[in-house]
Amino acid sequence: MPMITKLKHKIFLGILLLAILLMASGSMVLYQFMILNHSVESLVEDNYKTIKACKGMLEALEREDSGILMLSMGNWKEGREILMLADSTFMAEMTIAKGNITEDNEDGYVQAVSDAYEAFRSRWKRPIVGTDKERNMVWYSDEVNPSFVETKQAVNALMVLNQESMYNEATKIKEQSYRAIMPGIVAIVAIIVFAFIFNFFLSQALLVPLKKLIKTCKDFKPNMTGFHAKIKNNDEFAELEDGIKTVIERLREFNKTDR
Amino acid sequence: MLVSLIISIVGKETSIIPLLFSFTTATVFGAMFVLFTSPVDEVSFNEGISTVVFGWLFTCLLGALPYLLWGGEFTLANALFESVSGFTTTGSTVLNNIEGLPKGLLFFRSSTHWMGGIGIILFVLLILPQSKSKFVLLNAEFSSLSQTNFNQNKQQVLRILGYVYIGLTVAQTLALWIAGMSLFDAINHSFATIATGGFSTKNMSVAAFDSPTIEIIIMIFMVLSGIHFGLLFTTIVLRKQNLFTSSMSRAFLIVLGVGIVIVSLKLYFSGFYDLPNAFRFGAFQVISVGTTTGFATADSAGWPPLAMIIIMYFTIQCGMVGSTSGGLKFDRVFLFFKVLKRQILQTLHPRLVMVPKVDNTRISEDVISQTQVFIVLYVLIFFSCTLILTAFDIDLLTAFSASIATLGNVGPGFEGVSSLGNFGNLPDGAKYVLSVNMLMGRLEIFNILALFFYKE
Numbered sequence: 001m002p003m004i005t006k007l008k009h010k011i012f013l014g015i016l017l018l019a020i021l022l023m024a025s026g027s028m029v030l031y032q033f034m035i036l037n038h039s040v041e042s043l044v045e046d047n048y049k050t051i052k053a054c055k056g057m058l059e060a061l062e063r064e065d066s067g068i069l070m071l072s073m074g075n076w077k078e079g080r081e082i083l084m085l086a087d088s089t090f091m092a093e094m095t096i097a098k099g100n101i102t103e104d105n106e107d108g109y110v111q112a113v114s115d116a117y118e119a120f121r122s123r124w125k126r127p128i129v130g131t132d133k134e135r136n137m138v139w140y141s142d143e144v145n146p147s148f149v150e151t152k153q154a155v156n157a158l159m160v161l162n163q164e165s166m167y168n169e170a171t172k173i174k175e176q177s178y179r180a181i182m183p184g185i186v187a188i189v190a191i192i193v194f195a196f197i198f199n200f201f202l203s204q205a206l207l208v209p210l211k212k213l214i215k216t217c218k219d220f221k222p223n224m225t226g227f228h229a230k231i232k233n234n235d236e237f238a239e240l241e242d243g244i245k246t247v248i249e250r251l252r253e254f255n256k257t258d259r
Numbered sequence: 260m261l262v263s264l265i266i267s268i269v270g271k272e273t274s275i276i277p278l279l280f281s282f283t284t285a286t287v288f289g290a291m292f293v294l295f296t297s298p299v300d301e302v303s304f305n306e307g308i309s310t311v312v313f314g315w316l317f318t319c320l321l322g323a324l325p326y327l328l329w330g331g332e333f334t335l336a337n338a339l340f341e342s343v344s345g346f347t348t349t350g351s352t353v354l355n356n357i358e359g360l361p362k363g364l365l366f367f368r369s370s371t372h373w374m375g376g377i378g379i380i381l382f383v384l385l386i387l388p389q390s391k392s393k394f395v396l397l398n399a400e401f402s403s404l405s406q407t408n409f410n411q412n413k414q415q416v417l418r419i420l421g422y423v424y425i426g427l428t429v430a431q432t433l434a435l436w437i438a439g440m441s442l443f444d445a446i447n448h449s450f451a452t453i454a455t456g457g458f459s460t461k462n463m464s465v466a467a468f469d470s471p472t473i474e475i476i477i478m479i480f481m482v483l484s485g486i487h488f489g490l491l492f493t494t495i496v497l498r499k500q501n502l503f504t505s506s507m508s509r510a511f512l513i514v515l516g517v518g519i520v521i522v523s524l525k526l527y528f529s530g531f532y533d534l535p536n537a538f539r540f541g542a543f544q545v546i547s548v549g550t551t552t553g554f555a556t557a558d559s560a561g562w563p564p565l566a567m568i569i570i571m572y573f574t575i576q577c578g579m580v581g582s583t584s585g586g587l588k589f590d591r592v593f594l595f596f597k598v599l600k601r602q603i604l605q606t607l608h609p610r611l612v613m614v615p616k617v618d619n620t621r622i623s624e625d626v627i628s629q630t631q632v633f634i635v636l637y638v639l640i641f642f643s644c645t646l647i648l649t650a651f652d653i654d655l656l657t658a659f660s661a662s663i664a665t666l667g668n669v670g671p672g673f674e675g676v677s678s679l680g681n682f683g684n685l686p687d688g689a690k691y692v693l694s695v696n697m698l699m700g701r702l703e704i705f706n707i708l709a710l711f712f713y714k715e
Contacts (some may be wrong), residue, residue, distance in 0.1 A: 004294060010294055010295060013290075013294055014291065014294065014295070017287045017290055017291055017294075020283065020287055021283070021284065021287045024279075024280055024283040024284070025280070028276055028279075028280050031276060032276070175330060175331075178330050179328070179329075179330050182327060182328060182330065183276070183277075183280060183328050186280075186324060186327060186328060187280075190284050194287065194288065194291070197288075197291065198291060198295075201291070201294075201295035201296075202295075204295075205295065232297065233297060
């Protein structure tokens with residue numbers, strides 16, 4: 001590797017190194033935060049959406065159950081209204097869940113919900129009012145309720161799958177946030193240390209030869225044979241020393257010729 | 260670090276960014292020192308000491324970066340401890356789940372052993388062009404006692420160290436690979452054996468492989484790594500059989516053998532194992548601790564007290580000078596007993612003039628005095644460290660064994676830091692203290708103290 005002697009090159013390369021360190025640190029921190037951002041997005045979009053849909057489905061199921069009970073009590077108008085509305089809500093939430101399959105085997109869980117709901121739906125098919133199903137609690141407890149419970153369990157299973165995934169993702173986010181913050185801290189410390197060391201070297205490269213030159217200038221007497229500041233490095237300060245020597249020689253020559 | 264980075268990239272691991280940033284930082288800092296420091300022909304001894312000590316400190320700090328950035332079990336204290344343990348070839352770990360680390364980081368961990376085993380400065384000196392300053396640095400890192408048995412000039416000494424070190428590493432890697440280890444595990448375990456470090460890629464250390472063949476190979480190379488490299492070189496390359504003619508190496512091997520027999524028989528008669536297994540586990544443990552490697556095939560924490568005391572003795576004595584072993588060094592203990600013998604004889608016969616000799620070579624009073632002072636300092640530092648550790652409410656046996664294991668760069672201790680345990684449960688303050696202890700041991704104490712007591 002060729003020796004770099006000039007100060008301007010050393011300073012330039014030192015700043016370049018600092019810039020490299022800053023870029024590396026910045027890139028690393030940005031990258032880690034991007035990963036963190038992605039995880040948070042995934043948490044909200046993938047898992048939370050499905051959990052919300054499952055909660056909607058459970059609520060709809062409860063209202064459907066109330067509707068069926070009302071129908072079986074003979075209150076067909078109100079009962080049918082509640083049942084239709086709840087069915088519509090359930091199907092809407094079901095569509096959201098079907099369109100948000102993100103986990104392994106989640107499609108199986110969604111299919112289980114769909115199958116269980118179809119079975120439950122078939123139980124409360126018209127007519128109920130005016131048939132032997134009206135005011136028939138045996139029919140409700142033996143046919144409707146088990147189907148209702150099965151559907152609820154299928155929805156709960158889908159919800160738990162997404163909740164577990166959400167928990168795992170949240171744990172990952174916790175680790176990723178550490179991975180995003182710690183590089184930042186390390187980078188800041190590294191840059192500060194670099195800056196201090198660079199400053200030290202720079203002051204050594206600038207101040208030490210400068211002080212030598214000042215001292216030699218102050219101590220210089222006309223009867224001295226030469227100007228020797230003992231500048232070690234072959235840099236701009238060595239050039240300055242040579243320049244001062246040249247000035248002194250020219251002044252001496254001028255003094256001689258002038259006499 | 261670059262090789263570890265490449266391994267991480269190939270495996271698409273989570274350690275890519277930490278290793279890449281650490282590599283960039285190390286390169287930037289290294290380039291800065293190269294840019295701003297002019298080459299010098301002569302370096303004073305004090306400058307050499309400072310270079311060695313601060314070089315080690317800086318290396319350990321930089322070495323902690325990949326761990327710290329990766330996270331997991333690595334807090335600041337843990338990362339620093341693991342880095343210092345790696346470079347000083349102690350082999351004590353803070354990790355509960357070593358196998359959970361990505362391969363790139365595992366390789367980096369083992370490579371810190373390999374670089375630290377021969378010495379950070381020597382590692383650099385091997386690749387630097389020749390200059391007078393080289394030998395000042397060589398003297399600063401490689402003690403004068405270690406340079407006995409090297410009958411070559413200093414440039415050749417450097418080359419010998421390199422040849423033996425690399426040669427043993429390659430030989431063991433091949434042997435382990437043939438014995439059934441994966442190439443990755445073989446390389447990592449070879450790094451840890453030849454450097455007498457002890458970082459394994461498995462949670463259960465060498466016990467995880469459950470292979471007598473692998474254990475025998477590792478035992479052979481641990482013994483070789485615990486012997487003076489100059490003796491190995493002259494025996495294997497120059498065919499002068501110095502290994503078997505040197506009274507020091509003969510005594511070392513005999514003491515090791517006696518230790519193995521006592522421990523193994525005690526294990527057998529105490530009903531721990533049948534006879535073959537008693538020798539299998541007893542021998543491995545004695546050699547591992549006696550050479551300061553620190554691998555384990557069994558948890559010695561529950562062994563009979565006699566076996567534990569013998570192992571504790573080897574934790575103090577350790578391997579020979581001129582090897583990669585840490586500790587007090589066998590040669591110093593050998594010399595101590597020679598001087599003790601002289602002292603006793605002189606007490607009985609006051610007019611007796613006796614000069615301690617090793618293989619007909621007279622040992623100078625300087626070396627004797629240095630050895631005695633070293634032993635006293637060693638004991639003082641070890642007791643001080645034990646005292647400081649007990650202030651952290653650590654039980655006495657754990658504090659005592661952790662102290663001696665880290666100062667001697669051995670690795671495992673007893674009780675809370677046993678051979679199949681780890682140092683992770685210790686308080687952070689204790690880890691910092693033990694890190695300093697490890698550095699003191701690796702730099703053979705005098706270098707660090709010389710820095711504090713240096714005067715123009």
